Amino acid sequence: MKHVIALDVGGTAxxxxxxGPDHQILHEARRPTRRDHGPDAVVDGILDLAAELRAAGREKFGREAEAAGVAVPGIVDGEAGTAVYAANLGWRDVPLRDLLTERLGGGTPVALGHDVRTGGLAEGRVGAGRDADRFLFVALGTGIAGAIGIDGRIEQGSHGYAGEIGHISVRSGANAPKCGCGGTGCLETLASAAAVSAAWARVTEDPAA
Known part of the structure; x- marks a missing residue:
């Protein structure tokens, strides 16, 4: 059966x-991102998981994947295939598309995109945004980001920053939490899933929260 590899890299997992051809899920896998081990470990994990999916496709269907699509957080240059910067993962200027192409054997086309913008693109094509000429898709996870849908496309911004709302400063002063981007009081330090979980753990004194 024809199939493609889809891989979403989050700050946690x-x-x-x-x-398959009709959007059916044929095989699933999940791994921790291991960002605490440094950016090189994250990249190695991505390459290993992609190779695992390639092997699963060959075993199950006896053929190579038609293509691979990988979505990562942060600033992404999709045309160059470079993961430019991700505050939550600690990497800069990673030629991820070339690395994945090499790991998958060179015969599988690889596309690299921003995680939330690709999610927004999917919502615009097959999800809640199908009949809207304008929509905003916001994802809450380890960080916060948004995707702006306009006339069937996702706005990239002049420098690839469109939708990076998680790094808008919303709190200042001595109590403003520090962000991985180097700023303080960023929205995602207060309202992301990770920030809310950490705040709940502090309030309840529950280290498992």
Whole structure:
């Protein structure tokens, strides 16, 4: 059966799947991102998981994947195939598309995109945004980001920053929390899933929260 590799890299976990012609999920895998081990470990984990999905496709269907799509957080240059910067993962200027192309054997086309903008693109094509000429898709996870849908496309911004609302400063002063981007009081330090979980743990004194 024809299939593609889909891999989403989050600040906490990586989710991957083999997707069939009618969007059906044929195989799923999930791994921790291991960002505490440094950016090189994160990149190695991405390459290993992609290779695992490739092997699963060959075993199940006896053929190579038609293509691979990888979505990562932060600033992404999709045309160059470079993961430019991600505050939550600590990397800069990673030629991820070339690395994945090499790991997958060179015969599988690889596309690299911003995680939330690709999520917004999917919502615009097959989800809640299908009949809207303007929409905003906001994802809350380890960080916060948004995707702006306009006339069937997702706005990239002049420098690839469109939708990076998580790094808008919303609190100042001595109590403003520090962000991984180097700023203070960023929205995602207060309202992301990770920030809310950490705040709840402090309030309840529950280290498992």
């Amino acid at each position: 990586m989710k991957a799947a083999l997707i």
